[in-house]
Amino acid sequence: MAARINYSIQNSLWLLNPLHSKATTHFRNRLKFRQNLFSLSKGAVFCSYATNTDKSGTEPADPFVLTTPLYYVNAPPHMGSAYTTIAADAIARFQRLLGKKVIFITGTDEHGEKIAAAAADGGSSPSEHCDVVSQAYKTLWKDLDIAYDKFIRTTEPKHEAIVKEFYSSVLANGDIYKADYEGLYCVNCEEYKDEKELLENQCCPIHLKPCVARKEDNYFFALSKYQKLLEDTLTENPDFVQPSFRLNEVQGWIKSGLRDFSISRASVDWGIPVPNDNKQTIYVWFDALLGYISALSEDRDQPSLRTAVSSGWPASLHLIGKDILRFHAVYWPAMLMSAGIGLPKKVFGHGFLTKDGMKMGKSLGNTLEPNELVHNFGSDAVRYFFLKEVEFGNDGDYSEDRFIKIVNAHLANTIGNLLNRTLGLLKKNCQSTLVVDSAVAAEGTAFKDTVEKLVQTARGHYENLSLSSACEAVLDISNAGNSYMDEHAPWSRFKQGGAASEAAAKDLVIILEAMRIIAIALSPVTPNLCWRIYEQLGYSNEQFGNAAWSDTKWGGLKGGQVMAQPKPVFGRIELKTGTEDGGEPAAAKQVAKKKEKKAKAQAVAEA
Numbered sequence: 245m246a247a248r249i250n251y252s253i254q255n256s257l258w259l260l261n262p263l264h265s266k267a268t269t270h271f272r273n274r275l276k277f278r279q280n281l282f283s284l285s286k287g288a289v290f291c292s293y294a295t296n297t298d299k300s301g302t303e304p305a306d307p308f309v310l311t312t313p314l315y316y317v318n319a320p321p322h323m324g325s326a327y328t329t330i331a332a333d334a335i336a337r338f339q340r341l342l343g344k345k346v347i348f349i350t351g352t353d354e355h356g357e358k359i360a361a362a363a364a365d366g367g368s369s370p371s372e373h374c375d376v377v378s379q380a381y382k383t384l385w386k387d388l389d390i391a392y393d394k395f396i397r398t399t400e401p402k403h404e405a406i407v408k409e410f411y412s413s414v415l416a417n418g419d420i421y422k423a424d425y426e427g428l429y430c431v432n433c434e435e436y437k438d439e440k441e442l443l444e445n446q447c448c449p450i451h452l453k454p455c456v457a458r459k460e461d462n463y464f465f466a467l468s469k470y471q472k473l474l475e476d477t478l479t480e481n482p483d484f485v486q487p488s489f490r491l492n493e494v495q496g497w498i499k500s501g502l503r504d505f506s507i508s509r510a511s512v513d514w515g516i517p518v519p520n521d522n523k524q525t526i527y528v529w530f531d532a533l534l535g536y537i538s539a540l541s542e543d544r545d546q547p548s549l550r551t552a553v554s555s556g557w558p559a560s561l562h563l564i565g566k567d568i569l570r571f572h573a574v575y576w577p578a579m580l581m582s583a584g585i586g587l588p589k590k591v592f593g594h595g596f597l598t599k600d601g602m603k604m605g606k607s608l609g610n611t612l613e614p615n616e617l618v619h620n621f622g623s624d625a626v627r628y629f630f631l632k633e634v635e636f637g638n639d640g641d642y643s644e645d646r647f648i649k650i651v652n653a654h655l656a657n658t659i660g661n662l663l664n665r666t667l668g669l670l671k672k673n674c675q676s677t678l679v680v681d682s683a684v685a686a687e688g689t690a691f692k693d694t695v696e697k698l699v700q701t702a703r704g705h706y707e708n709l710s711l712s713s714a715c716e717a718v719l720d721i722s723n724a725g726n727s728y729m730d731e732h733a734p735w736s737r738f739k740q741g742g743a744a745s746e747a748a749a750k751d752l753v754i755i756l757e758a759m760r761i762i763a764i765a766l767s768p769v770t771p772n773l774c775w776r777i778y779e780q781l782g783y784s785n786e787q788f789g790n791a792a793w794s795d796t797k798w799g800g801l802k803g804g805q806v807m808a809q810p811k812p813v814f815g816r817i818e819l820k821t822g823t824e825d826g827g828e829p830a831a832a833k834q835v836a837k838k839k840e841k842k843a844k845a846q847a848v849a850e851a
């Protein structure tokens with residue numbers, strides 16, 4: 245606590261310095277600002293967003309502010325960049341379903357040596373290069389149905405103004421000094437490295453390229469001053485870093501001793517000039533992290549740190565890859581502490597999409613092309629596969645075979661086919677009209693309880709960011725629906741007529757109600773598919789848009805509601821002949837043939 249008070253006094257004294265205009269009012273506000281930080285570090289800032297109020301008509305006070313990394317525009321986006329953004333979009337959509345006001349921030353990080361080099365390689369100016377690559381991100385996000393609220397580019401004037409203000413604030417707090425630095429630099433990480441973390445030939449373990457020896461007269465940020473405060477903060481708020489196993493890593497870095505880091509570059513022109521020293525530019529990370537705050541600044545406002553901070557900060561969740569955990573869980577909190585700004589509530593470092601065991605990345609050039617995937621398979625398939633099949637937090641590999649098998653099995657068969665055959669039976673036997681309310685149809689069945697339990701499970705997983713398990717729970721609703729259909733065989737009961745036929749009509753209502761619930765519960769992951777399901781159930785686009793998580797409660801479908809003409813909501817993806825001929829085991833082919841035969845037989849029986 246002593247350390248905290250010292251910072252407060254130090255900073256307050258700076259604010260009384262007559263060199264700084266508007267010192268008195270600013271001083272009072274600043275103190276408030278700072279007091280916030282202190283109460284925050286006692287725990288308030290770290291309260292779990294999972295406890296936020298449900299959609300209930302009353303607007304909760306704090307928005308749910310969620311960020312992806314601001315992607316470095318040294319090259320166009322790849323599947324790794326898309327992965328974080330898809331996950332963030334699913335979380336944002338889930339929070340909106342809960343009724344939270346969400347501010348989903350993404351954007352591009354556009355300064356630094358790598359960008360200048362990439363632009364020169366392509367024969368364009370850095371700003372032309374940034375315009376093109378930044379637009380490529382926006383286009384991909386559109387194709388992947390990413391519904392972000394703010395897209396910040398670090399070359400925007402409002403960002404530059406806020407970075408300069410922040411820098412001056414940290415400087416005034418006595419946390420910036422000038423010194424010589426000599427070390428090994430990874431241009432791809434834009435970071436000086438500790439020799440002991442490097443591979444043979446002084447290679448960066450992420451980019452596998454040798455680091456270069458550099459000596460510069462730079463400005464430094466006094467990170468070491470925040471060692472104790474960071475240690476205490478993490479001890480008091482262990483949920484700050486997620487998944488929990490990454491907390492140990494972060495605590496290990498801090499324990500091993502924090503060294504001040506250089507926050508300016510004398511050799512890089514493409515950057516924000518250091519206030520009061522135009523010969524240097526601000527280090528790209530010190531600049532880019534501030535994008536999470538400058539994104540909150542409204543274009544109509546005069547850009548200021550205070551206004552931006554008061555428009556939604558602190559962030560509820562920074563979603564990042566584990567490669568940039570140190571920047572987000574060590575450097576960034578210390579920078580914020582220095583400037584007297586509250587800390588984000590949570591930093592989640594997910595794993596890597598890998599290719600042959602190596603992180604897929606722009607610098608290594610071993611990337612998977614997301615545009616091609618979306619073009620070939622559609623955004624729902626891409627979103628579903630990566631969120632379902634890569635445990636969020638761990639690494640995961642991609643194979644086209646697995647992609648096709650999973651998406652076909654889950655989305656086309658388990659979900660799509662169940663809906664389609666149920667609607668087919670309803671059309672044939674009930675003129676596509678529900679005979680009774682779903683609440684009445686489910687009376688006395690255990691199926692409704694199963695569905696309600698699975699919905700609760702899915703919600704818990706979404707809240708804990710266990711996105712794969714959330715998908716699994718929703719898929720289990722459909723699995724339960726398929727089992728229910730097979731057990732009750734409504735197609736044969738319709739043939740019996742009388743009471744059996746009435747019971748069969750109720751069974752269809754039950755299955756369709758489960759489909760309605762799936763359409764809401766899976767909509768954070770596969771929004772288009774879920775809309776098509778909703779549409780098949782006779783709802784309008786507006787009704788789908790207004791659906792809330794609370795609508796997953798059993799009983800939404802009412803007797804008399806007319807369903808749409810049945811049509812497949814998710815077309816099966818055909819395996820390329822080459823892949824099948826290229827070695828699918830004979831046994832697998834036989835199993836597939838048997839399944840096909842069984843499905844045909846069932847279709848005949850249902851008809």
Ligand SMILES: Nc1ncnc2c1ncn2[C@@H]1O[C@H](COP(=O)(O)OP(=O)(O)OP(=O)(O)O)[C@@H](O)[C@H]1O
Nearest residue numbers: 315316324325328564565596597603604605606607
């Ligand atoms: N292979 C990957 N798996 C998962 N996420 C990734 C992957 N690659 C990039 N990302 C996401 O992008 C962020 C890094 O963004 P950046 O723009 O630096 O991309 P990059 O491809 O990692 O670049 P580089 O290869 O030059 O380091 C990661 O923190 C993560 O959010």
